[in-house]
Amino acid sequence: MADSVNLVGLAAALGSGLLIGIERERRKGASANRALAGVRSFALVALSGALAQSIDSALMLMTALLVAAMSAITYSRNDAADNGMVTELALFLSFLLGVNAIANPAVSAGVAVLVASMLNLRAPLHHFVRVTLKSGELRDGLILACAALVVWPLLPDHANGWLLGANPRRMWGLVVVLMTLQAGAHIAMRMTGPKMGLALTGLASGFVSSVATTAGMGRRCRDDPALLGACAAAALLSNIATYVLLLVVTLTIAPAQLTRLAPTIASALLATIAVSANALRAAPPAARRNLRNGRVFSIRQALVFALILSSATALIAYAHTYLGPAAATVGALLVGLVDLHAAASSILSLADGGVLEPAATRHILLFALAANTLSKLVAAGASGGTPFLCRVGGGLSLILLAACLPSMLA
DSSP: HHHHHHHHHHHHHHHHHHHHHHHTTSSSSSTOOOSSSOHHHHHHHHHHHHHHHHHHHHHHHHHHHHHHHHHHHHHHHHOOOOOOEEEHHHHHHHHEEEEHHHHOHHHHHHHHHHHHHHHTHHHHHHIIIIIOHHHHHHHHHEEEEEEHIIIIHHHHSSOOGTTTTTTHHHHHHHHHHHHHHHHHHHHHHHHTTTBBBHHHHHHHHTTHHHHHHHHHHHHHHHHHHHHHHHHHHHHHHHHHHHHHHHHHHHHHGGGGGGHHHHHHHHHHHHHHHHHHHHHHSSSSSSEEEEESSSOOSHHHHHHHHHHHHHHHHHHHIIIIIOOOHHHHHEEEHHHHHOOOHHHHHHHHHHTTSSSSSSSHHHHHHHHHHHHHHHHHHHHHHHHHHHHHHHHHHHHHHHHHHHHHHHHHHO
């Protein structure tokens, strides 16, 4: 059995070396200054690593030092015009894949495919990093990675008394999800053509604030009345993000409440899609706006969102504890005027902790939704005037009616 396992490992090592070596052979050139390592060198190095691992650990160490020395010599003989030390690193990596292939042949084979693919995609990767990727996008990507991989795991995963029962990790996780959704919408905007640009602008901006998106589209419509239909469609499309985020909020904060709130969210989301699709079909094509500085999302808006979220939770919890359910409803209405998801997060946090009954949770959430819809109507009228208000107001009214319909029929 051991011999068969070693044969499989040796075959995986040889295949890994050959695969990476083939890619390097095509780039080594044919001049006097060509790279020294090609397909045979990579295959032999990978096979040497596998044999050394099978025979003796001391021999493996000696082989590793030999390969490292060969890589250093190869690098020192390259002229200044060489494109770095990728070949030398790939050669040593081939040795490591050969060593690993004895115990984990599948892992070595898979990593070899990934390495060869990455080496082969040199030109597209360089073009993406140097030309396509903007400085703001790189910075936002690092911020998102830090928020998700550094800050989020360090937060306590339990109710916090200072937040009146809210879970800090869940709260921050929601902020991370929000930034991720914004990043996804930004990528979609970069990939699409001008015909769907304005619509995707509305959809992407809705992940930050649907109220602000409505106001922004209204101002654009006032500046260029010919874009009335396209701006109204974009403003209505921002509401898709509203209900997608509401679903995400429910799954993140209080997944146990999903079955009770699913009819309301699904009805409103379906109505939003239908109303937006009809408005988009009737709107003429519109050019996409220019992306500002390549920014993927606004970290300031994300931090403000987190602050509003925590404040809303504390406000509604305090109102419910000391002033009663009626005061909690008023608190949800006030918070919903600014941000529906902040109000929903606070309400669902209380429901998940058993402070609110399921029926009360749904009713207070509908009140917050009505308040948020009122804010959008005011923003539409103030920014875009009566024509824009009429276009957007009808759709918003139908969406709100659809959200209330499951409760009315229950």
